[in-house]
Amino acid sequence: MALINESHPEEFILLGFADRPWIELSLFIILLVTYPMAIMGNMSIILVSTLDPCLHSPMYFFLTNLSFLDICLTTSIVPQMLNNLGSTMKAISYVGCAVQLYFFSMMGSTECLLLALLSFDRYVAICRPLHYTLIMNQRVCILLASIVWLGGITYAVSEVTTTLQLPLCGNNKLDHLVCETPVLLKSACGEKEVNELTISVVCIFIVAVPLCLILASYASIGRAVLNIKSSEGRKKAFGTCSSHLIVVFLFYGPVISMYLQPPSSITKDQPKFMALFFGVMTPTANPFIYTLRNKDVKGALSNLVKSIFSSK
Numbered sequence: 001m002a003l004i005n006e007s008h009p010e011e012f013i014l015l016g017f018a019d020r021p022w023i024e025l026s027l028f029i030i031l032l033v034t035y036p037m038a039i040m041g042n043m044s045i046i047l048v049s050t051l052d053p054c055l056h057s058p059m060y061f062f063l064t065n066l067s068f069l070d071i072c073l074t075t076s077i078v079p080q081m082l083n084n085l086g087s088t089m090k091a092i093s094y095v096g097c098a099v100q101l102y103f104f105s106m107m108g109s110t111e112c113l114l115l116a117l118l119s120f121d122r123y124v125a126i127c128r129p130l131h132y133t134l135i136m137n138q139r140v141c142i143l144l145a146s147i148v149w150l151g152g153i154t155y156a157v158s159e160v161t162t163t164l165q166l167p168l169c170g171n172n173k174l175d176h177l178v179c180e181t182p183v184l185l186k187s188a189c190g191e192k193e194v195n196e197l198t199i200s201v202v203c204i205f206i207v208a209v210p211l212c213l214i215l216a217s218y219a220s221i222g223r224a225v226l227n228i229k230s231s232e233g234r235k236k237a238f239g240t241c242s243s244h245l246i247v248v249f250l251f252y253g254p255v256i257s258m259y260l261q262p263p264s265s266i267t268k269d270q271p272k273f274m275a276l277f278f279g280v281m282t283p284t285a286n287p288f289i290y291t292l293r294n295k296d297v298k299g300a301l302s303n304l305v306k307s308i309f310s311s312k
Contacts, residue, residue: 008094008164008168009094009168009171009172010093010094011091011092011093011094011097011172012091012092012093012094012097012172012173012174012179013090013091013172013173013174014084014090014091014092014174014176014177014178014179015090015173015174015175015176016081016084016085016090016176016177016272017177017272018090024085025085027081027085027276028082028085028086031078031081031082031085031280032082034280034281034284035074035078035082035280035284037284038070038071038074038280038283038284038287039071039074039075041284041286041287041288041291042067042068042070042071042283042286042287043067043071044287044291044301045063045064045067045287045290045291045297046064046067046068048297048300048301049061049063049064049067049300050064051300052300052303054296054299054300055296055297055300058121058136058141059118059121059122059125061141061145062114062117062118062121062141062145063118063290065114065145065148065149066111066114066115066118066286067286067287069107069110069111069114070111070282070283070286071283072103072107073104073107073108073111073279073283074279074280074283074284076100076103076104076107076279077100077104077177077178077275077279077280078279078280080092080096080100080178081177081178084177085177092179097179098160098164098179100178100179101160101163101164101179101180101181101184102156102157102160103156104178104179104180104279105155105156105159105160105181106152106153106155106156106157107152108152108255108278108279109151109152109155109156109159109206110148110149110151110152110153111152111251112152112206112207112210112211112251112252112255113148113151113152113206113210114145114148115210115214115244115247115248115251115252116210116211116213116214116217117144117145117148118244119213119214119217119218119244119248120213120217121136122217122218122221122241122244123217123218123220123221124136126221126224126225126241127220127221127224151206155202155206158202159181159199159202160181162195162198162199163181163184163185163188163195163199164184166184166185166188166189166192166195167188167189168184168187168188168189169189171187171189173187174187176271176272176275177272177275177276178275178279180271180275181199182271183271185199207252207255207256211248211252211256214248218241218245221241225238225241243289243290243294246289247282247285247286247289247290250277250278250281250282250285250286251278251282253277254274254277254278254282255274255278257270257274
């Protein structure tokens with residue numbers, strides 16, 4: 001009975017960097033700057049993709065989904081982190097931790113699948129240009145985006161529900177900035193090998209399989225780009241694809257280092273920095289990567305700003 005009563009505490013204590021206050025102060029200032037940048041940058045991508053008729057294409061439809069997803073991803077963790085870093089109270093309720101865990105896992109897994117979908121879109125556009133509008137029509141795009149979101153939700157529900165069922169035996173202190181699956185697994189007591197194995201297998205499908213599809217797509221794209229006779233055509237194709245590849249490497253690097261290794265081998269501070277990287281830095285960087293390397297988006301943003309000032 002004691003085990004049952006103490007298996008789910010009323011609240012968790014997120015230790016973070018409590019033993020190094022100077023790191024907490026630095027992170028607090030960084031988050032105060034990067035969080036508004038991430039929100040405004042991704043909102044700009046959504047606005048220009050929606051308002052500019054020139055950007056009503058499958059690629060920008062998927063980029064709009066990516067920007068919305070990044071807003072949700074960073075919002076699921078940053079407000080709580082700011083609250084913890086800016087005060088001596090490091091607590092989060094059990095329900096709040098569970099909600100954060102669901103949303104963070106959902107957005108992260110959905111982004112894995114969405115990046116694979118973006119690479120497929122680029123593959124069809126460059127390797128099958130004559131059939132692009134036929135293959136990537138509006139109905140197909142909505143269907144593919146729906147499958148991606150449904151896949152992310154299904155993964156999050158199965159993973160988080162399995163993790164929350166593990167007993168913690170009174171241990172409510174998490175050495176992390178946010179509630180995350182590997183840290184909860186590490187803190188759990190009792191028999192958890194089956195849970196770790198199940199989550200690792202599922203992670204392979206949600207992380208490794210999309211990554212393999214992305215690499216295969218870009219291998220075909222690379223061959224097709226080299227066969228383009230026009231230097232201007234090669235440059236345009238390379239510019240569009242290189243932006244997506246940068247985003248892929250920025251996102252998948254931390255994800256692979258976190259989820260494709262046993263929780264027991266994860267070092268003390270690794271989860272904290274990895275969560276900051278793909279939960280804060282990547283959503284902040286994505287809009288700038290796509291904007292700075294894309295003439296269409298820069299032109300649309302310029303037109304939007306001009307229209308706002310001219311209306312005033």
